[in-house]
Amino acid sequence: MEKKYLFSPGPTMLPPGVLLKMAEPIMHHREPEFEKIYAEIREGMKYLFQTKNEVLIFTSSGTGAMEGAVSNLLSKGDKAIVVRGGKFGERWGEICKAYGIEFIPIDVEWGKAVDPKRIQELVESDSSIRAVYTQASETSTGVKHPIQAIADLMKRYEDKVVVVDAITGIGVFDIPIDAWGLDVVISGSQKALMLPPGLSFVTLNDKAWKLVEKSTLPKYYFDFKKELKNTKKNQSSYTPAISLYVGLRETLRMIRTEGLEAVFHRHRTLAEATRRAVKALGLELYAPDSPSDAVTAVKIPAGIDGEKLKDLFFEKFGITVAEGQDRAKGKIIRIAHLGYYERLDMVMVISALEMLLKEMGYSFELGTGVKAAEEILMK
Amino acid sequence: MEKKYLFSPGPTMLPPGVLLKMAEPIMHHREPEFEKIYAEIREGMKYLFQTKNEVLIFTSSGTGAMEGAVSNLLSKGDKAIVVRGGKFGERWGEICKAYGIEFIPIDVEWGKAVDPKRIQELVESDSSIRAVYTQASETSTGVKHPIQAIADLMKRYEDKVVVVDAITGIGVFDIPIDAWGLDVVISGSQKALMLPPGLSFVTLNDKAWKLVEKSTLPKYYFDFKKELKNTKKNQSSYTPAISLYVGLRETLRMIRTEGLEAVFHRHRTLAEATRRAVKALGLELYAPDSPSDAVTAVKIPAGIDGEKLKDLFFEKFGITVAEGQDRAKGKIIRIAHLGYYERLDMVMVISALEMLLKEMGYSFELGTGVKAAEEILMK
Numbered sequence A, B: 001m002e003k004k005y006l007f008s009p010g011p012t013m014l015p016p017g018v019l020l021k022m023a024e025p026i027m028h029h030r031e032p033e034f035e036k037i038y039a040e041i042r043e044g045m046k047y048l049f050q051t052k053n054e055v056l057i058f059t060s061s062g063t064g065a066m067e068g069a070v071s072n073l074l075s076k077g078d079k080a081i082v083v084r085g086g087k088f089g090e091r092w093g094e095i096c097k098a099y100g101i102e103f104i105p106i107d108v109e110w111g112k113a114v115d116p117k118r119i120q121e122l123v124e125s126d127s128s129i130r131a132v133y134t135q136a137s138e139t140s141t142g143v144k145h146p147i148q149a150i151a152d153l154m155k156r157y158e159d160k161v162v163v164v165d166a167i168t169g170i171g172v173f174d175i176p177i178d179a180w181g182l183d184v185v186i187s188g189s190q191k192a193l194m195l196p197p198g199l200s201f202v203t204l205n206d207k208a209w210k211l212v213e214k215s216t217l218p219k220y221y222f223d224f225k226k227e228l229k230n231t232k233k234n235q236s237s238y239t240p241a242i243s244l245y246v247g248l249r250e251t252l253r254m255i256r257t258e259g260l261e262a263v264f265h266r267h268r269t270l271a272e273a274t275r276r277a278v279k280a281l282g283l284e285l286y287a288p289d290s291p292s293d294a295v296t297a298v299k300i301p302a303g304i305d306g307e308k309l310k311d312l313f314f315e316k317f318g319i320t321v322a323e324g325q326d327r328a329k330g331k332i333i334r335i336a337h338l339g340y341y342e343r344l345d346m347v348m349v350i351s352a353l354e355m356l357l358k359e360m361g362y363s364f365e366l367g368t369g370v371k372a373a374e375e376i377l378m379k
Helices: A016-020 A032-049 A062-071 A085-097 A115-125 A145-155 A206-214 A224-231 A242-258 A261-278 A306-317 A342-360 A368-377 B016-022 B032-049 B062-073 B088-097 B115-126 B145-156 B206-214 B225-231 B244-260 B260-280 B306-317 B343-359 B369-378
Strands: A004-007 A056-060 A079-084 A102-107 A131-137 A161-165 A184-188 A199-204 A295-299 A317-323 A332-336 B006-007 B056-058 B079-084 B103-106 B130-136 B161-165 B184-188 B199-204 B297-300 B318-322 B334-337
Touching: A004 A332, A004 B161, A016 A242, A016 A295, A016 B016, A032 A199, A056 A062, A056 A242, A056 A368, A062 A085, A062 A184, A062 B244, A062 B306, A079 A085, A079 A115, A079 A295, A085 A102, A085 A131, A085 A224, A085 B145, A102 A115, A115 A145, A131 A145, A145 A161, A224 B318, A242 A261, A242 B056, A242 B297, A261 A317, A261 A342, A261 A368, A295 A342, A306 A317, A306 A332, A306 A342, A306 A368, A317 A342, A342 A368, A368 B260, B006 B343, B016 B206, B016 B244, B032 B056, B032 B199, B032 B244, B056 B225, B056 B244, B062 B161, B062 B184, B062 B199, B079 B115, B088 B103, B088 B130, B103 B115, B103 B318, B103 B343, B115 B145, B130 B145, B145 B161, B161 B206, B184 B306, B199 B206, B199 B244, B244 B260, B260 B297, B260 B343, B260 B369, B306 B318, B306 B334, B318 B343, B343 B369
Parallel strands: A004 A317, A079 A102, A079 A131, A131 A161, A161 A184, B006 B318, B079 B103, B079 B130, B130 B161, B161 B184
Antiparallel strands: A056 A199, A184 A199, A295 A332, A317 A332, B056 B199, B184 B199, B297 B334, B318 B334
């Protein structure tokens, strides 16, 4: 018998009821029924993003909204600061390069969070710097960056913005966008929003919209101004991924019913249980100082083959965990707990980890990890 | 009781079995199982597109691939010819404009096909012309453009390509890409491919790839070179709309089982039955000279309110037909018959049209349209 489980940081496990809702006969996106759905989605997104501003929706992976946050905000001659502490930080640099935008990288050791002071120094050093690009949660390392502190320092500038890829942040931990004064925040459907991949999201405040007004870089499909205009009419600029919007209404309802505070608390609990469990097994966290509640990156202990461990998860238990990417390949495994995950899901994956480590010759007492997790999960 | 029917040219009606397949628990796109699906899709797409070249897949609406066909093929200083005979022709011009590409429009009367001679004259007139952008089937007018003739004339040039938006062409009527020497052809998921919107497709021949090599316009998400490299590894550059790929394998299997010839014959029959029916009712076609088998545009007769007719289709019968867009608004309705449509579907929509026209005071004998359709459908 084959039973499968996703513990990867996107796609994540999906609620079966939502999958069935999306399997209903498709509707047309210019019918009033769809516009009603879109209107409800707009309200739900404002709740989820904790903002009074519209959240734009694009049919694309999260990378599409990231590209839009370069092509819509910047102009020829503008410079950017890019926080590079993992694979997704590097992506910001690649996008800037593609658009001929000179950027100053802040290379952060993988597994560490960025020091806002370094950003401050660089922002002061060059008046053509227009934007700081960072992650809220760097999915490749399991690190949470101090975006509130970055927002604080960027508030001093009228014409410089902070752009946050919160693809594994929104709906996982508290990111009060308006309260913190974050200028641009991005997310995607296949993470805490409990949907298949295919939608990206972005919200901008007034300061950011002013840059959009001036921007001279080319854009068409990811044109923020055009999309805002259509969003206000409960429409998308181009044919949207209709079935994902239908699902989005459902998962936004689930989130509203649970309540944002409870959603954050659940993720904190699942993450803390996972961290305690792996530490109880004698393993080390890859991001011990500033771990994200979205995904826990665990160092592979000496003598254990990381790639083989990941493969065995799938072969023996049908579990997909993520391996390390690029320079972290073979050095870590990443266990995700964002979205449609509850306490016993974590017990399963930790138990599987125990059984596999034991089989691979790693020395510890069976049950130690689960016990540590239970102590957190019981609270 | 509420029963709904889509006769709009995208989204189109979907096979329930495919919808249920897409509702299965989601899989991870880096697992071997997904790569196996992707490998099968690649073969199926080559069959459908009648090409030996790879067909790239992007998570976006068709417009995304259209943008990519400008940003990946052209360079600063290049010029383009844009065939503008409808809303989607106009889109080519908008994209060129967004990228600072000077284009020469060929404005074709809505409802008419472009004359290839006009293209030939213009191509000869300016050596910086690098590409001709056109539609195979202009969805907004129901016109089929003579793309074989355009391909023939473009073959003479080593460094100029024809780019065809065949979003409502591929899988509807015969477009033998390699045999005709079409350089770049685009399609999307929500048309003849019987899937929800969310995927766009593009295939390029060697001449087009040479332009891609030289192109200097910025691109990232829709980077054709990067996508080709990943496609060959059965991967996508960024997280793909996994559930749509799962559905795509299913609908490609359906198409292969039916066979391309039979698919084209079915569409030809449904389109011909629709055209005969509306003519039997005394109505006129909007594109009588070169109608597309994807969608039939019908002129609203004098004394009938076109907008009201469209609304009554939905209110009385749950049928979505498309109205005219922009300058054709209120003047036509469009009845689509591409994808998951069979003979009796057309009987339904024609019968509904008869009952509504009668109710609205249009003078004709009930049953005339259905009779004319049946005479074609029986063959």
